[in-house]
Amino acid sequence: MTILSEIFEHNRTFIERKEYEAFRTDQFPNKKLVVLTCMDTRLVELLPRAMGFRNGDVKLVKNAGAIVSHPFGSVMRSILLAIYMLHAEEVVVVGHTGCGMMGLSCDRVLDKARERGVSEDVMSTLRHSGIDLKKWFTGFETVEDGVRESVGVIRNHPLLPREVPVHGMLMDSESGGLKLIVEGYGKGR
Numbered sequence: 001m002t003i004l005s006e007i008f009e010h011n012r013t014f015i016e017r018k019e020y021e022a023f024r025t026d027q028f029p030n031k032k033l034v035v036l037t038c039m040d041t042r043l044v045e046l047l048p049r050a051m052g053f054r055n056g057d058v059k060l061v062k063n064a065g066a067i068v069s070h071p072f073g074s075v076m077r078s079i080l081l082a083i084y085m086l087h088a089e090e091v092v093v094v095g096h097t098g099c100g101m102m103g104l105s106c107d108r109v110l111d112k113a114r115e116r117g118v119s120e121d122v123m124s125t126l127r128h129s130g131i132d133l134k135k136w137f138t139g140f141e142t143v144e145d146g147v148r149e150s151v152g153v154i155r156n157h158p159l160l161p162r163e164v165p166v167h168g169m170l171m172d173s174e175s176g177g178l179k180l181i182v183e184g185y186g187k188g189r
């Protein structure tokens with residue numbers, strides 16, 4: 001059975017049993033919060049449970065490492081839309097222990113790409129087009145650094161309202177325990 005047929009089989013039962021009724025809500029976050037976190041598999045259910053979030057509570061933005069790579073990329077756009085259009089009032093960045101972006105080296109990623117058939121020509125064309133693959137594929141030294149960096153990019157964004165608090169936390173990927181890294185109250189520009 002492929003993953004697709006598995007999903008569709010489950011989906012039929014889910015609909016038949018009206019299991020969706022327990023998840024009914026709207027697009028506005030009840031807790032008025034937007035959360036940026038990592039795509040790590042360990043956090044899929046652990047993070048919402050450990051932070052007390054249910055369906056409808058928060059806007060959840062995820063990527064590899066909870067990194068804001070570019071101030072005018074899709075992550076920052078999602079955060080700004082959550083604030084301006086969807087009534088979010090605070091932002092929290094949640095990094096986690098054992099994150100794969102910690103110490104990630106660009107060379108290792110590009111070696112894998114070469115092994116999978118991406119040619120040296122393609123790499124060189126990208127480099128010459130001004131795409132900084134090294135920066136793009138490089139993670140952070142420590143997860144705390146990564147969280148502080150993301151909080152900084154969001155906090156200093158010219159389109160972020162001054163009064164919006166931007167917090168940073170570190171989650172233990174085993175226990176779900178949280179450590180506060182940046183408390184954003186009263187730190188508006």
Ligand SMILES: [Zn+2]
Nearest residue numbers: 038040099100
């Ligand atoms: Zn991670």
